[in-house]
Amino acid sequence: MNRELHRPIARAITAFFLVILIKFAADMTLKTLEFYSYVDIALSIAVIIILLKFRVEFNRVITNEDSRSIVTGLVLTLVIITLYATFRPYSEFLPYGTYHIVFFLLLMAPLYYLWEVLHKNADRFSELFVLTEKRAICSCGWENPASGRYCGGCGSPLPERK
Known part of the structure; x- marks a missing residue:
């Protein structure tokens, strides 16, 4: 792996460890439940900031x-799931199901975005995950099966292949 790729990954791992x-x-140490919930929200926001910085650097x-x-x-x-889990205890103040529906709709946007990219590149991923025979690349750039003449x-x- 490239050394430049190591740097954002190492920073994110270090930040998550902290x-x-x-x-x-x-x-x-915190025995007061009220104060602990504020710390939990602050830590979740820190995780979100770490994730977004990781995305930019990577x-x-x-x-x-x-x-x-x-x-x-x-x-x-991951950011939307973190927000959902962080503020779920406070969802009781909203009408029943509204909180879950809103986060479901928010989550559909990046998942559709991922699906679109993965669907567009499905041929590349199938070559990565399926054991295929080796390929011979011609001088014109065309990939051919190794058994082709x-x-x-x-x-x-x-x-000729040996």
């Missing part, structure tokens, strides 16, 4: 636009 330490310290390093879209969609999904793009003979 948030977990703060959460652990709050669990051990997308700055990635060159492929579709990969950037996938990272953005995943991060936004001639290029499917330009028709020129492919080099």
